[in-house]
Amino acid sequence: MSSSLPQHCPSPRELDDLELLLSGALAPRTRFDDPRDADALVTLDLPEELQGRAVELVDPEGMPLARLEADGSLVALTHAQYGPFRRLHLSPAQARSSYPGRSWIPVDDALTTEEIGRLRHRGALVLLALTGAGTPRLSPVALVRATLAAAAELPDAVVVAVPLASHGDPAADARLRERVVAAYAGGDAVWPIPPRAEEPTLTDFPAGVAAVVRRDRPAPAEQGLVLFFTGLSGSGKSTLARALMDRILEQGQRTVTSLDGDVVRRNLSAGLSFSKADRETNIRRIGWVAAEIARHGGLAVCSPIAPFAETRTEVREMVESAGGAFFLVHVATPVEECERRDRKGLYAKARRGEIPEFTGISSPYEAPDDASVVVDTTGRSVEDALDDVIDALAESGLLDVRTSGSRSRVEPFPVAAAPAPAAPSLFADPTPSRRGARAADRLSVIFVCTANVCRSPFMELTAQSIVGDAVEFASIGTDAKVGRSMDAVISEFLPQGVTNGHFRAAAVSEDAVDAADLILTAEASHADHLVERHPRAFRKIFTLAQWAETVQGSDLRGRELIEWAGQYRVPRAPEHDITDPYKRGRERAQVAAQRITSLLQAGIPPLTRD
Numbered sequence: 360m361s362s363s364l365p366q367h368c369p370s371p372r373e374l375d376d377l378e379l380l381l382s383g384a385l386a387p388r389t390r391f392d393d394p395r396d397a398d399a400l401v402t403l404d405l406p407e408e409l410q411g412r413a414v415e416l417v418d419p420e421g422m423p424l425a426r427l428e429a430d431g432s433l434v435a436l437t438h439a440q441y442g443p444f445r446r447l448h449l450s451p452a453q454a455r456s457s458y459p460g461r462s463w464i465p466v467d468d469a470l471t472t473e474e475i476g477r478l479r480h481r482g483a484l485v486l487l488a489l490t491g492a493g494t495p496r497l498s499p500v501a502l503v504r505a506t507l508a509a510a511a512e513l514p515d516a517v518v519v520a521v522p523l524a525s526h527g528d529p530a531a532d533a534r535l536r537e538r539v540v541a542a543y544a545g546g547d548a549v550w551p552i553p554p555r556a557e558e559p560t561l562t563d564f565p566a567g568v569a570a571v572v573r574r575d576r577p578a579p580a581e582q583g584l585v586l587f588f589t590g591l592s593g594s595g596k597s598t599l600a601r602a603l604m605d606r607i608l609e610q611g612q613r614t615v616t617s618l619d620g621d622v623v624r625r626n627l628s629a630g631l632s633f634s635k636a637d638r639e640t641n642i643r644r645i646g647w648v649a650a651e652i653a654r655h656g657g658l659a660v661c662s663p664i665a666p667f668a669e670t671r672t673e674v675r676e677m678v679e680s681a682g683g684a685f686f687l688v689h690v691a692t693p694v695e696e697c698e699r700r701d702r703k704g705l706y707a708k709a710r711r712g713e714i715p716e717f718t719g720i721s722s723p724y725e726a727p728d729d730a731s732v733v734v735d736t737t738g739r740s741v742e743d744a745l746d747d748v749i750d751a752l753a754e755s756g757l758l759d760v761r762t763s764g765s766r767s768r769v770e771p772f773p774v775a776a777a778p779a780p781a782a783p784s785l786f787a788d789p790t791p792s793r794r795g796a797r798a799a800d801r802l803s804v805i806f807v808c809t810a811n812v813c814r815s816p817f818m819e820l821t822a823q824s825i826v827g828d829a830v831e832f833a834s835i836g837t838d839a840k841v842g843r844s845m846d847a848v849i850s851e852f853l854p855q856g857v858t859n860g861h862f863r864a865a866a867v868s869e870d871a872v873d874a875a876d877l878i879l880t881a882e883a884s885h886a887d888h889l890v891e892r893h894p895r896a897f898r899k900i901f902t903l904a905q906w907a908e909t910v911q912g913s914d915l916r917g918r919e920l921i922e923w924a925g926q927y928r929v930p931r932a933p934e935h936d937i938t939d940p941y942k943r944g945r946e947r948a949q950v951a952a953q954r955i956t957s958l959l960q961a962g963i964p965p966l967t968r969d
């Protein structure tokens with residue numbers, strides 16, 4: 360479509376507002392507010408030269424969406440046609456005629472099992488997914504997917520998506536939301552979701568919703584990651600970046616793309632000079648590629664000089680808006696030391712005036728004030744300087760490559776190994792249910808609590824009732840009352856038909872830990888106890904709740920799942936602990952039994968092959 364009008368591409372937030380204005384969702388408003396009005400809600404920031412003129416508003420691909428007349432009125436040109444779930448973007452008029460007489464539920468986060476349960480008796484519903492730029496908890500597309508997954512749990516619910524963007528002001532956002540929801544509902548009932556007392560965890564969602572949330576908010580170790588080294592020429596960026604990449608590749612958890620300054624300049628940025636504008640273009644290109652790598656969960660290691668703070672910030676924003684984490688390493692070796700090294704003879708040439716605009720000599724370097732770690736390599740070995748980076752990375756929770764380092768080598772956990780030999784005597788006090796030789800291809804899972812009379816036997820027997828003999832289960836205690844039978848109180852809550860007659864408590868032993876494929880504990884303290892004494896087993900030790908949360912949303916099964924979870928576990932959290940109900944009354948035992956049962960229902964079936 361050709362037009363002699365000047366074109367302007369609004370920001371993502373403004374594009375969302377434009378869609379609401381054009382669809383009638385903000386009626387009676389039909390145009391952007393004048394930013395000078397005290398009650399202005401939806402505003403459009405036009406460059407000065409376009410103000411007061413007729414302008415064509417286009418999307419980022421240049422598709423004309425609307426004409427903004429000089430008097431501020433809007434004329435719709437084309438509907439936005441692309442974008443995920445476009446078909447669910449209905450105007451209020453379309454939605455009311457498609458779904459008359461339904462109740463309306465505004466949704467701005469993934470719905471929990473409890474919230475969905477409360478909606479079950481509300482009859483026919485429209486879940487109004489309030490997506491839009493700046494949705495704080497989930498990406499817009501994940502919010503729609505999570506809402507569709509919630510609708511699938513309800514007897515009669517449909518989903519309509521509305522691009523309600525956040526304007527950064529809670530009061531203004533609340534007013535806008537009220538207006539938009541009223542426009543959709545017309546006179547029909549609206550049932551808001553009550554505010555939550557606390558943030559839900561993954562186990563609070565039904566499996567379908569949890570899978571969406573998990574994928575959209577990956578644990579730090581699963582997130583895309585950009586490691587960005589900045590510093591003067593000769594400071595040690597490439598040397599440290601290369602050494603770090605070697606470490607990452609040795610560990611084998613992730614693949615790496617290198618975007619080294621010199622290499623990029625020979626390829627992606629061939630032909631660019633060292634003027635300020637060309638350096639900015641060079642860094643933006645690196646940032647763009649790195650952000651795309653991060654968008655797909657990959658890891659990019661960049662090592663250009665990147666002398667300008669503003670361009671580095673742009674790269675950070677590109678990476679973060681692609682869902683990646685940005686880790687900035689300032690290699691702060693002073694210019695005197697870089698010049699002393701002068702590996703490529705460039706400083707000498709720059710001093711002689713043969714290279715213009717040389718960073719640190721005749722062109723500025725703006726030291727970052729937002730670096731995740733600062734390393735001066737002067738007088739230090741590469742290994743030593745690298746350790747600073749590796750330690751800071753591990754502390755950030757983004758990537759831990761300390762385990763394959765020279766200082767603390769830990770043998771990798773041998774998963775999916777060749778068929779295991781028949782397990783040696785697993786327990787100090789073998790019982791009939793545990794004594795038989797372990798089938799080579801069956802997984803062996805051990806539950807651990809303190810005395811092995813209450814929580815862990817409950818886990819063992821309940822898990823067995825969920826998947827039967829497909830998996831071999833046992834339980835042990837860190838401070839076991841060896842030979843005792845199972846606590847009668849919690850036994851009352853065992854699944855129907857499950858008896859505890861054969862059960863006798865057993866203690867942790869080296870053999871038991873070695874032979875298990877997976878060890879699930881009631882509390883973090885039990886896991887710590889085991890890891891302290893059996894450090895080689897650390898990858899297969901989880902708290903039960905941590906395991907259940909980690910495996911939500913993974914499509915893997917059996918040994919592959921255990922191997923994956925060993926690398927990408929969710930961090931431990933205090934609320935994961937299942938506190939000890941032993942001798943604390945029937946009610947506490949029931950609460951523990953119910954929690955264990957639902958965690959097992961989430962975490963144990965994926966261990967079977969099909």
Ligand SMILES: Nc1ncnc2c1ncn2[C@@H]1O[C@H](COP(=O)(O)OS(=O)(=O)O)[C@@H](OP(=O)(O)O)[C@H]1O
Nearest residue numbers: 592593620633638641663664665666715716717718
């Ligand atoms: N004028 C000038 N200033 C700085 N550096 C120069 C210049 N001319 C060439 N070189 C060589 O180019 C490498 C830096 O390129 P970068 O792409 O990392 O620079 S920038 O980020 O675009 O500023 C840099 O490589 P490193 O030493 O690896 O940093 C230099 O070898």
Ligand SMILES: Nc1ncnc2c1ncn2[C@@H]1O[C@H](COP(=O)(O)OP(=O)(O)O)[C@@H](O)[C@H]1O
Nearest residue numbers: 591592593594595596597598736739740741744
């Ligand atoms: N601790 C250290 N860390 C990194 N490089 C060091 C260290 N000590 C000395 N060097 C030397 O400094 C030079 C750094 O060069 P390089 O890594 O190419 O820097 P840049 O990529 O920042 O231009 C190399 O010759 C390297 O051997």
